Amino acid sequence: MDVLLFSSSEDKVTVHFINRDGDKLTAEGKVGDSLLDVVVDKNLDIDGFGACEGTLACSTCHLIFEDHIFEKLDAITDEEMDMLDLAYGLTETSRLGCQICLKKFMNNMTVRVPEAVADARQSIDMSKNS
Amino acid sequence: MALLQRGRCCGAAATTSLRRLVLGPQRRVCESHVSSQYRASSSLPDEKKEFLQNGPDLQDFVSGDFSDKSMWAEYKGNLKRQKGERLRLPPWLKTEIPVGKNYNKLKSTLRSLNLHTVCEEARCPNIGECWGGGEYATATATIMLMGDTCTRGCRFCSVKTAKNPPPLDLNEPYNTAKAIAEWGLDYVVLTSVDRDDILDGGAEHFAKTVSHLKERNSEILVECLTPDFRGDLKAVEKVALSGLDVYAHNVETVPELQRKVRDPRANFKQSLQVLKHAKKVQPDVISKTSIMLGLGETEEQVYSTMKLLREADVDCLTLGQYMQPTKRHLKVEEYVTPDKFKYWEKVGNELGFHYTASGPLVRSSYKAGEFFLKNLVEKRKTKVI
Numbered sequence: 001m002d003v004l005l006f007s008s009s010e011d012k013v014t015v016h017f018i019n020r021d022g023d024k025l026t027a028e029g030k031v032g033d034s035l036l037d038v039v040v041d042k043n044l045d046i047d048g049f050g051a052c053e054g055t056l057a058c059s060t061c062h063l064i065f066e067d068h069i070f071e072k073l074d075a076i077t078d079e080e081m082d083m084l085d086l087a088y089g090l091t092e093t094s095r096l097g098c099q100i101c102l103k104k105f106m107n108n109m110t111v112r113v114p115e116a117v118a119d120a121r122q123s124i125d126m127s128k129n130s
Numbered sequence: 131m132a133l134l135q136r137g138r139c140c141g142a143a144a145t146t147s148l149r150r151l152v153l154g155p156q157r158r159v160c161e162s163h164v165s166s167q168y169r170a171s172s173s174l175p176d177e178k179k180e181f182l183q184n185g186p187d188l189q190d191f192v193s194g195d196f197s198d199k200s201m202w203a204e205y206k207g208n209l210k211r212q213k214g215e216r217l218r219l220p221p222w223l224k225t226e227i228p229v230g231k232n233y234n235k236l237k238s239t240l241r242s243l244n245l246h247t248v249c250e251e252a253r254c255p256n257i258g259e260c261w262g263g264g265e266y267a268t269a270t271a272t273i274m275l276m277g278d279t280c281t282r283g284c285r286f287c288s289v290k291t292a293k294n295p296p297p298l299d300l301n302e303p304y305n306t307a308k309a310i311a312e313w314g315l316d317y318v319v320l321t322s323v324d325r326d327d328i329l330d331g332g333a334e335h336f337a338k339t340v341s342h343l344k345e346r347n348s349e350i351l352v353e354c355l356t357p358d359f360r361g362d363l364k365a366v367e368k369v370a371l372s373g374l375d376v377y378a379h380n381v382e383t384v385p386e387l388q389r390k391v392r393d394p395r396a397n398f399k400q401s402l403q404v405l406k407h408a409k410k411v412q413p414d415v416i417s418k419t420s421i422m423l424g425l426g427e428t429e430e431q432v433y434s435t436m437k438l439l440r441e442a443d444v445d446c447l448t449l450g451q452y453m454q455p456t457k458r459h460l461k462v463e464e465y466v467t468p469d470k471f472k473y474w475e476k477v478g479n480e481l482g483f484h485y486t487a488s489g490p491l492v493r494s495s496y497k498a499g500e501f502f503l504k505n506l507v508e509k510r511k512t513k514v515i
Contacts, residue, residue, distance in 0.1 A: 051285045051459065052292075053283075053291060055291050058285075059394060087394070
């Protein structure tokens with residue numbers, strides 16, 4: 001009985017997000033929450049994040065991880081890869097935030113929210129996927 | 131949302147003053163002291179007392195008249211988003227809460243036949259107006275075929291998304307035709323979600339619905355607002371040849387913002403091809419598209435987009451204000467004024483579109499029937515003369 005009421009601080013993970021304006025947003029989530037859950041539940045100011053609600057049908061939760069964190073993440077599935085490939089500004093350490101669940105080793109990590117679109121001054125964007 | 135929140139705050143002030151009015155006479159009876167009714171207010175600072183005296187009372191809220199159109203020009207709120215800000219809703223975008231007999235009747239018919247409307251799924255602000263019907267106009271609804279779950283997640287749209295939505299309801303074409311016949315509409319808009327999980331993108335299902343409809347009622351005018359079928363022109367052809375009158379497909383925004391606003395599987399060139407192809411296989415069809423304003427586009431970009439669309443022989447254009455549906459979606463970058471919308475309407479007419487419906491609350495199928503029929507009647511009149 002007493003275990004249920006005991007709120008462990010051991011399962012809390014702090015994450016820092018660098019948003020597109022360069023601002024640092026810090027939020028806390030529980031082990032097991034996805035990064036999308038953290039952004040949505042804590043109302044972080046990241047525009048248009050998680051449009052498909054975490055169903056692997058978009059790439060709006062695209063995040064860039066630090067190298068040492070990226071190595072320890074669970075292997076990427078084919079479904080995630082398909083959507084990640086469509087993301088703008090893909091890097092070597094990119095993943096979709098809805099698929100990454102918080103683990104203790106992620107405490108105090110920093111993730112970057114990449115640019116969503118090319119500079120608007122560029123001419124018509126002819127997508128390679130047409 | 132902003133309106134409801136403000137209403138709640140003001141409501142509290144209204145009830146406080148009302149309570150004071152109610153307490154007054156009772157106190158007078160109990161204590162037979164005329165001044166005792168003012169005892170409650172003596173604890174308030176003077177400026178608060180004045181605020182309550184001069185502020186709205188219950189009558190203002192009960193009458194429901196909160197949008198004074200003459201005050202739009204005086205609106206001093208911020209219309210262009212600054213960094214870190216979330217814009218407040220300007221007065222010309224406030225709408226009434228949908229209620230009424232027609233609204234409820236439509237809702238229950240839809241549920242009983244397991245039909246969905248984009249009106250509900252995408253949270254359209256005009257739902258009360260269109261479903262309620264006007265004094266002369268019949269209620270209209272835009273039926274959404276192939277379920278309420280889409281396979282893409284665009285950052286402006288709140289329709290549910292899933293990788294593998296439930297399979298198609300094979301009775302849907304028949305049920306839709308039946309429902310529409312029941313309502314006795316003379317103009318109907320059919321739209322759908324994206325179904326990239328289905329081989330032809332759902333084109334066959336779409337086409338079947340149109341042909342069932344035309345079978346039941348050959349007089350009805352049908353507009354189809356289709357997805358891009360991932361550029362599959364055979365699918366576009368199937369729908370275009372199904373017997374519809376208006377083929378609509380939305381480009382949504384200027385080419386420069388396509389990547390930011392829409393799903394990466396969609397793009398401007400592909401959408402334009404859909405519209406061109408529909409016209410190619412069915413020259414009598416009228417093509418239509420729609421752009422959302424307020425996502426960060428510049429005026430030059432809007433103008434050049436309109437030119438591109440006209441060059442692709444798109445007949446009708448609608449322009450509306452983007453409104454953020456949920457917190458997971460893009461913020462509004464700018465609230466375009468009603469005057470600016472009127473300006474774009476003029477530009478559209480000058481460029482030669484059959485009609486340009488432009489206004490903050492205009493959506494692709496908003497009063498689509500009215501515009502279409504009005505235009506058709508006028509064109510026929512000039513031909514006779």
